[in-house]
Amino acid sequence: MKEQELFSLGRWDDKVHKEDFKKWITEISEFELLNSKFRKKFVPSSDVAFSNVIQISKKPEVEKDSDSPDRFKSKKGAGANFINIKGSWNSNDDQGAKYQGTSLIFFPCYEQLDSEDNNSKTALKLYSKKPIGILIAIGLGTAGAGQDAQLVGNPGHMRRFNGMIETIKPSIKEENIPLWWRKDPLSIRTIPQSFFKQVQDFFPNAHPFALEERQEASGGYGQYLYAVAALKLGEDGNLSQDGRSIVRHFLEFYFRERGYRGKDRKDDPANRWYEELFPPISEQQVKDILKTHRNVILLGPPGTKKTEILSKISKDYKGQSISYQFHPSVTYQTFVGGIQPLLTEGGKEKNDEKMGFHFAKGPLLEAIEKASSGKETLLALDEINRADLSSVLGEAIQLFEENKEYELQIKNYKNNPVKMSKTLNVLATMNSADRSISSMDVAIRRRFAFVEIWPQEPDLSEVTDQDEATVQEEAQKWFRKCRNIFLEYGEESDLLLMPGGFYFVASSLDQLKSKFKYRLIPLLQDYLLENRLSYNLKVELEFYLQELERNL
Template identity: 25%
Template sequence: MNFWHIQMNQPFGRGGGKIDSKLMLLHKPPIIGTGDWEDLQCKDFKGEYERGIKIGDIVLVREGKTPIAICEVKSGYFLDNDLSKKFIHIFFREIKVLDFFENNSKTDLLLKNNLDKFKKTSIQASGTLTKCTGDNATNNFIKEWYQLYLKHSEMRNYISLLEESKNLIFTGAPGTGKTFLAKEIAKNMIGVQTDKELENSEQFEFVQFHPSYDYTDFVEGLRPTKPDENGNIGFELKDGVFKRFCDKARNAKNLVSNDNFEEVWDKLISQVRENLANGELTTIGSWNYGLSRNDSLKYSSVDTPSQYSFTINKQNIYDTYQGKLARPSGAFQRDMEIIVQYLKDNYGLNDIQINEVESENQKKYIIIIDEINRGEISKIFGELFFSIDPSYRGIKGSVKTQYANLHNEEEEEFYVPENVYILGTMNDIDRSVESFDFAMRRRFVWQEITAEESADNMNLSEETKARMFSLNNAISEIDSLNSSYHIGGAYFLDKDGNERTDYENLWQLRLEPLLKEYLRGIPQSDMYLQTLKSAFNKQNQSEDNG
């Protein structure tokens, strides 16, 4: 797989025509294209030489120095007269748009970091189709953006898995970032950005199991009261952390409305885009609109260029739809009201009605159970092993708890709401793994996080990866050990999450003590430890010999 960047405007001297790249990327199917010129760049696009672009390659589409999207090439080149009339180009390829620059808040920071690193003010702005070779700001940005896309794609897969299964456990060797990954998933599902916001969210709970943890901590149990005036101590029934959490999820209130704005807005934008492809603007009220780069409505003149322009974005229209002032200044409020009425008259936009309703299916509540296998699972969950089953979520999975006779209403039953998601973590080598009986095991989906995945997730350098992989391969070659004893990427991070490269200290203070524990009781443990140390230092040895 190779990386490229392309600009699809015609060069000066060949017409100099400006082409809206985003229209090509939003075409069905999405496409990229170039003209028919006798130069290396067009030959690369057609793949005439071995070095040319191929199916599966990654391409950054840019307009000058502005990144638009990264895409994956999905077809060979082809000709199409209709496309040529619309987009000027002669040769086309189908692509899959992986990510738009404006839709990913992290890409802006990624670009800035690469420009700062190489002391540049922008990515490469010239050239039609360029292959990424060498170490520079543009090439590094494209490759790092693609890696970011892969991570986000993997995150979406994990979220889909949890949403479908309701109960998910991350397993793997120590230090593979299972807890970190679980929290990142919770942030994405709840819609918060920082660890602090996650901790403060009523939709999140974190608990760590241990051998002393039991049903009374998790579900409900008797707890001592404060001494009365005579010094007597009594007991009262208290809900445990999981029962309280489920009550919050069950009673969550959601604002719901009958609005169909998203659907209607998409129809309007599609129509404006189609009109643009046919060389026409869309008239709403007294204005003629095209589209800005981020799909906002943009005033344009039909016949003559104008110095006067403005844009109206989706949020502006939605605020107006809800009866709010779209901009603090009140500018263009009347024009936005006209657009709302246009949507009602032409696309069936509903009159909005907002109601507060109780619903289990909107707000997502995520509880992380760290080191879930360190407690006696069956005793902690008790009869709830039935209620957490994805097939018995909701009222149909109601059960009487062990202390039901002490409830105000003895017939009161408890159930786990549909909008509660359980995300557990566990280390494979913990001796308590066997406490996870089969009745509980089949209620969870299991996902292994390998040491190799952790290295990628934590953005470790190539040198650190090489040392870690060499060490883990040596561990697997010891008869009494296996991949469950591998060293995860977290062992190479400091307390702030930054990579450490003081490898000698890392070996002495972190890795050697852990490996000694792994080797305890194994014959010739000292020899094995020396073998592991040699494997860890293999990178430096190779460099010295070279």
């Protein structure tokens, strides 16, 4: 079946057949609807009365336009009809009543041609007979989330949606497709008017659907939707290649959330979406960012190879770099420079030493002097948030402006003021699991670019065990389980604690188990003991630890 057969008016309303729609869905997404295997997974609950998964609304109230067979008239607005791949219906309601659960909905968009009386709200309006586009939406039933409350309430639901959006962003940008979604699916609120403006600009002279009219009305569709995208249909009634891709990804997301992966599909698409949501950052990308912003902080959870990236980039400067490890005892005098005690010879007896004082340059002033030669210089700072950064930098924070060279007179250091040359770059690391991260001043944050380094699949290129496949399989399995638990149940603050790939890298199976026992498990236990995790994540992580310990 060709798309134009479905999206022409005659096939869209009362003559749209479920079998036709099923074929179209199968063609565009490789999902087969309403077979017994699908029904079991798509509708897992047995205590709710379900109708068919696909609902096709009744034909809207229209009148044929006697002047042209290609137009029709409607008092309620074109687009009142829709196709809905729905969740569950209330057992006490009939097919036309309110329903529960999440739904994937296709709304047709018709071109508004003219009006017999533009001043009358009840006037019959003329619309093109053939849709010019569709709005694809995900939303809740007007009777609430029902059995899907836990699904849409989990933070991972919208994280996967965001990951799916990252996957289709190239298509969205290419056609400037209007897209809106909200972070909390359970919040009942109206769709922003600015989004409707984008849709109207996307479909000039079109009445997209009945959402806008009914936003404020009780039971209006708009307030129950939490994701909407607009797609154009060509003159032949077909979606563009990008449009088909977007529909396919919406379907894949929706069916995956309902527990169905499609025919002969073994991999979980969520893994791909997570990778899109938390893309890897290469050394070259960090170098490019450093070249643009000069002062950069690599921010991420423990074990994400921040220090390794810092070390490798530092070596590229070939003698024009200064490395420094921050710790709680670092002060202004030790980092910038200051008066410090000094033992010198000069006592009355031989080998006697005399206590004196002198000005000692810290790594910041040493780096400034190195960069004054005009050569590209790097000041590499590890674990920058382990010290009180506001106190350590003091008035020297003025030197860290990205596009300006401020001069600063350092007390007891030369007679001339100092300034940071544009050839001096500062690259630092920051562990997001450290509680002190929240205490960083806004003034300091403003002067640094922050690059997020998220946990990635473990690099097992150095596996030496004979059973290499087993090591890789075990490492990847436990890494994905841990990552997915954090992403599914963790709040935003919890993600800052997610263990990186370092904890899952080993050259042999014995080493991997040892790393789990003496590094990963103690780390996660500390999180639990310190009560640093949200409740749902804590519950799931406790079970993860039980499973992991049983497999050691």
